[in-house]
Amino acid sequence: MSDSTPLLEMRDIRVKLPSGLEIVRGVDLVAEAGKVVGVVGESGSGKSVTVRAALGLMPSSSTLTGSIRFRGEELANAPQRRLRQLRGSKIGLVFQDPMTALNPVITVGNLIAEAVRLHNPGMSWRKARLRAVELLDMVSVPQPEVRIDQYVHEFSGGMRQRAMIAMAVANNPDILVADEPTTALDVTVQAQIMEVIKGLQQKFSMGLILITHDLGVIAGVADTVVVMYSGKVVETGPVRQLFYASRHPYTRGLLSCLPTIVGDGGKLQPIPGSPPLLSARPSGCPFHPRCALAQDLCRTSEPPLREVDRLQTACHFAETLRDGQFHPVPSPKGQP
Template sequence: MVVDRQPLLEVHDLRVTLRNGLEVIRGVDFVAEAGKVLGIVGESGSGKSIMMRAALGLSPSLSTVTGSIKLRGEELVGANERRMRELRGSRIGLVFQDPMTALNPVITVGKLIAEAVRLHKPHMSAAEARRRSIELLELVAVPQPEVRANQYVHEFSGGMKQRAMIAIAIANNPEVLIADEPTTALDVTVQAQILEVLKNLQSRFSIGLVLITHDLGVVAGAADTVVVMYAGKVMETGAVRDIFYHSRHPYTRGLLSCLPTISGNQSRLEPISGSPPLLSARPAGCPFHPRCSMAQDVCRTEEPILRKVDRAMTACHFAEALRGGAVGKMASQGGRA
């Protein structure tokens, strides 16, 4: 038996430039593996969603995508629209951020799912597609799937809408499932349920799950590897445990300091000062330096490269200083280290 050892989804030096010449994604690299969860984390505007939409051929109109995006070795950058339509929904599934705007409100949920199935399997009968839609609703833990299949989107709660969106995304057994902020606007209990559904699907079908979120807490118990993005660039990447316990970037530390703990040692949450830069007004040097308590002159003039520091890849001039006593000292100066 021949074993396919090619990475499931491999992205190298990905760059997305808008028609006005603004580069919004700048040299991003990552690998998503079958049966694994890749978490892509960053504040709003960091480029997470536009990066993954580039992988689906859904970049903004007249934008330019360069670099490499390979699905099982097949290059997607430059692929024609006909080929991308064949891949979208069949080999690559996408869970949109807002199911209310992504789902058609005048078609029953069962028909929405059946439509997604028959789009890639046109010879399937309507009855078979209906049975498949009910199976999918049951698979994503929707109660009474036979009844729910006849209901409309407005009759579903927020969590149920998201489950229906997931059912559509996995309708044709994709190899890669991209979930773009799947828990936004959901309460913590429903968030946990949606994450559990995604994890079960990923484990059961050996899907490569790409989980896009602004919340490191969401990926803490779900992801195997994490990519931390800021201003269209990767700030830090590595195994989830290394990122959470041995981070070497002030931005990642800042995101972690915003998370509540149950240890009782944290008296208050420490937000990162300032706001992310507009991509049209990105500062020179390290894009994070205006908000960083460690910033030095070199940070304002020279952009750090992504390099190996201990067990993670980090883009910080002073990554080596974020160890031991240095960490505690910097954390006491504002919680951003």
């Protein structure tokens, strides 16, 4: 594999349920070594399903189409045996809720040691336990030589997430997928967890795919951002460009929900309404029922992604959207 080849490249990913309902609709995503991709959107936007498709962890009986290439190897509909070889060794996954993802009747040390030995069958339990201590220390768990003999319920929420991260990086994966890793944690612990993840990502030059609904988290760590809504990508591009010059009303709505101490008295500006049910997706642009700037065209035609000002944006009026309003494009000189 050449240096220019992405670690993970997903093209036109579509996931369809047995009922025929398409829950992921033509998503593209690229992850590179040493880079962070943030995938954001409200609950139900298809973030987790899209990324888990690369690991073969889709809803049962669902159908996957499109291309998923890991280091040039096609993984779409690959045998489960091959996917199991990659999961945990080359691709690590941090689940959203460690309390339900970790086995409560096995000590934390044995959980991590098992993850190590699964991909290193020749390693003894003694060496695997020493590796578990090393990993817990790496993710800043205090007294790791004592903690390895404790159970999940004896760990705090932040400590459980650190143990989950230790398992995910146990075999030095090329890519780490973190699915809402700071959900249900207080702000201080969130910052600590993100510091751990970012530190490990930089130390091992891993590619990192960070799934979250929190653009505040994305702002501090991501290189590129993928914004999803109703199962598809509505905007993507470099993080600074997206934050300061977004051309999609949905992205602007997410940004307006971030707390601020300047402008409008510090009041939050929530997006009106709720995301549509996937089984009752509206015609045209799926965001138009909640968009204050929607026009007749938005209600009848779904816009494709196209490049506007270094961003890929799916909005009919992306070229004229600035400062949260549409600004008509001036006519050439001498024309009405």
